[in-house]
Structure formats: structure tokens, C-alpha cells
Amino acid sequence: MPVYDAEGLRPTTDRVKETLFNWLAQDVPRAKVLDLFAGSGGLGFESASRQAQHVTMLEMNKQAHKQLQSNIQTLDASNIEAIHTDALVFLKQAGTPHDVVFIDPPFRKGLLDGVIHLLEQNGWLSANAMIYIEAEKELTIDAVPTHWQLHREKTAGQVCYRLFEREEK
Incomplete structure (x- = not known):
């Protein structure tokens, strides 16, 4: 599928994607999936190909969004x-619970803490949601709630990717 080449767009590598979807093999089928910074749409399209019930992809870049729409068609x-x-604006509204959430924001923009807070505050997560975070390796994530348990973590090059499982409060 064609991908819009936007400045700062970092599609998740095939190796990372393969690892991630091995981790999520039992979680994606029939899941409601939310991809907050969709970019090329790789994670969302892969989820759909693995029988996700519904995939919602958010993308702020107009041209990247246009390419996503074209690929969906x-x-x-x-x-x-x-x-x-804008994912942060979207998440401020009351949400419907999602089972799998992908958070892969632009690096070094300070977006993770706000996103995590809004996901919890506004009802975007199902009771046992799986939350994937991809970020620069050196970033420490301070805003992770205590009921999000780190399920898996790996690094690849300059990227650290983590999968959390939300436990019901």
C-alpha cells in the first residue's frame, strides 16, 4: 500500500510490528482498536487484517490522512x-472503551503524559485493555497509572516499545 512520506513520519518497522502482533495474537481478533498517531496506518491495517472488530485511526497530517482514506477505499x-x-483534542471528549490502543507519537514532543491521562479520564479504555507505547529509547514514562502492568518491553535501535495491560481498578 502507498504511504505518504511526511517529515517526522516513522512507520513501525516490520521486525517491531511482527513482535508486537505476536504479543497481541490473542487480543486483536474481535477487538475495538484505537491508533492515536496513525501515520502510515501500519498498526491499524495490520489489526484489521487480524480480524479486529473495528479500527479507528487518528491522524493530524492532512496528506497522511488522505493517504489513509485512499488505502481504506x-x-x-x-x-x-x-x-x-489532533489526538489530544479528540481524546478530550467522552470515549467509548477500546480493547487495544496504539500510542506512537512523534518523538520529543512531550505528548505521552497528556494522552495517557485523557485515555483514563475520559473512558477510552476497556477494563483489560492492552496499550502499546512506542517512544524514543531514552524517554521515561512518568504518567503510567499504577493499574497498568508492564506486560512486555523491548528496544530496537533508538526505539523502546512497551505493551501494558490495564487491570480493572
Whole structure:
């Protein structure tokens, strides 16, 4: 599928994606999936191909969003929607619970803490949601709630990727 080449866009590498979806093998089928910084849409499209019930992809870059829409049409994928929006603005509204959430924001923009807070505060997470965070290796994540248990963690190059499981409060 074509991918829009935007400045700062870092599609998740195939190796990382393979590891991630091995971790999520039992979680994605029939799941409601939210991809907050969709970019190329790789994580969302992969989820749909693995029988996710519904995938919502958020993308702020107009051209990247346009490419996502085009790819959705090409695939005739009725279970995927791409919304042109700022993830932080979108998450401020009351949410519907999602089972799998991908958080892969632009590096060094300080977006993670706000996103994590809004996901919890506004009802975007199901009771036992799986939350994937991909960030620069040196970043420490301070805002992770105590009921998010680190399930898996790996590094690849300059990237650290983590999978958390939310435990019901």
C-alpha cells in the first residue's frame, strides 16, 4: 500500500510490528482498536487484517490522512475509519472503551503524559485493555497509572516499545 512520506513520519518497522502482533495474537481478533498517531496506518491495517472488530485511526497530517482514506477505499475495509484530527483534542471528549490502543507519537514532543491521562479520564479504555507505547529509547514514562502492568518491553535501535495491560481498578 502507498504511504505518504511526511517529515517526522516513522512507520513501525516490520521486525517491531511482527513482535508486537505476536504479543497481541490473542487480543486483536474481535477487538475495538484505537491508533492515536496513525501515520502510515501500519498498526491499524495490520489489526484489521487480524480480524479486529473495528479500527479507528487518528491522524493530524492532512496528506497522511488522505493517504489513509485512499488505502481504506482500496481495501474496501468497512471496519476501518480514519479521522483527521489532533489526538489530544479528540481524546478530550467522552470515549467509548477500546480493547487495544496504539500510542506512537512523534518523538520529543512531550505528548505521552497528556494522552495517557485523557485515555483514563475520559473512558477510552476497556477494563483489560492492552496499550502499546512506542517512544524514543531514552524517554521515561512518568504518567503510567499504577493499574497498568508492564506486560512486555523491548528496544530496537533508538526505539523502546512497551505493551501494558490495564487491570480493572
